[in-house]
Amino acid sequence: MAKRQQPIGSGFGAATTARNVLAGMDLTGKRAIVTGGHSGLGLATTRALVAVGAQVTIGARDVTKAQSAVAGLPRGDVLPLDLDDLESVQRFVEAILDRDVHIDMVINSAGIMACPETRVGPGWEAQFATNHLGHFALINRLRPILEGGARVISVSSAGHHISAMHWEDVQFTQGYEKWQAYGQSKTANALFAVHLDHLWKDSGVRAFSLHPGKILTPLQRYLTREEMVAAGWIDENGALADMTFKTPEQGAATQVWAATTSQLDGLGGLYCEDCDVAEIAADGDRSFKGVCRYAVDPEQAERLWNLSADLTGVGGRR
Known part of the structure; x- marks a missing residue:
């Protein structure tokens, strides 16, 4: 994996937008699923895809809110999907399967970040459940x-640098720390793509994960203004202070690129950033650039797959 985890010279970069990536493409007849496709990066992704002809189904917890957000967009529809509820995931999949159509791309864009300690389902930690387990069950079904x-595109984050998998306590039952839990969930997103690609590539399914960049979106809903000021993201008046932040359209670019570009044909299981394959981060590097070795490690990826299969009852141990 490390040998393939190298930039390919895509010609794009941090300032590229989703529309830049799709310029000249015609996705008429292609079908996509975008979880959280009505908000933040997901909405920018949906808008870009439908603009070049794709049919997009949005999975959203609040259907009314989602329908309002995408009102007027052509070739888009919304179905209820609550990723921390496996029965909701099952109903969403059944509704899709009933249409008897092929899906060309799934962009797992929905997620939560740094929330207060929350337990869902059988006591699962909410960030691990929502960001990883729900998507794991969705894709397998x-x-x-x-x-x-x-x-299949898993929207990870440079936040995976915060934490590897807490194998000794994945559900944080021995003490919760919101950023460690978030970091673990983003590592899980990357590892999911590694093993999914390994298992399904012979069936024509390729998987990628990515860091979209830093963007102010509803993802920050659980953070106080004081926390974001202390992080240097905004000033005391709430204005953007970190000029490395991207717009939602720039943030959506890497997931749209990974889902559609011919530059990735024949590849898979890779972590991307700034519309290119990312480099492996040096051990101890705290720049949050590139991908940590533990997030693309095949053995860790297989271990996570088996744990996820045990927890969700889908996917099978591999």
Whole structure:
């Protein structure tokens, strides 16, 4: 994996927008699923895809809110999806399967960050459950309509640098720390793509993970202004203070690129950033650039897959 985890010279960069990536493409007849496709990066992704002809189904917890957000967009529809509720995931998949159509791309964009300690389902930590387990169950149940040619895109984060997997206490039952839990969930997103690609590539399904960049979106809903000022993201008046932040359209670019570009044909299981394959971060590097070795380690990826299969009852141990 480390040998393939190298930039390919895409010609794009940090300032690239989703529309830049898709310029000249015609996705008429292509079908996409975007979780959280009505808000933040997900909305920017949906808008960019439908603008070049794709049909996009949005999975959203609040259907009314989502429908309002995408009102007027062509070729888009909304179905209820609560990722921390496996029964909701099952209903969403059944609704998709009933359409009897092939899905060309799934962009797992929905997520939560640094929330107060919350338990869902059988006591799962909410960030791990929402950001990883819900998407794990979703993709595994969608497999019949992905085979034959599809890409699965997991929106990870440079936040994975915060934490590897807490194998001794994945659910943080021995003490909760919101940033460690977030970091673990983002590492899980990257590891999921590694093993998914390994298992399904012979069926025509390729998987990628990515860091979209730093963007002010509803993802920060659990953070106080004081926390964001202390982090240097905004000033005391609430104005953007960190000029390395991207717009939502720039933030959506890498996930749209990973889902559609021919530059990644024949590749998979890779972590991307700034519309290119990312480099492996040096051990001890605290710049939050590139991808940590533990987030693309095949053995860790297999271990996570088996744990996730045990917890969700789908996917099977591999």
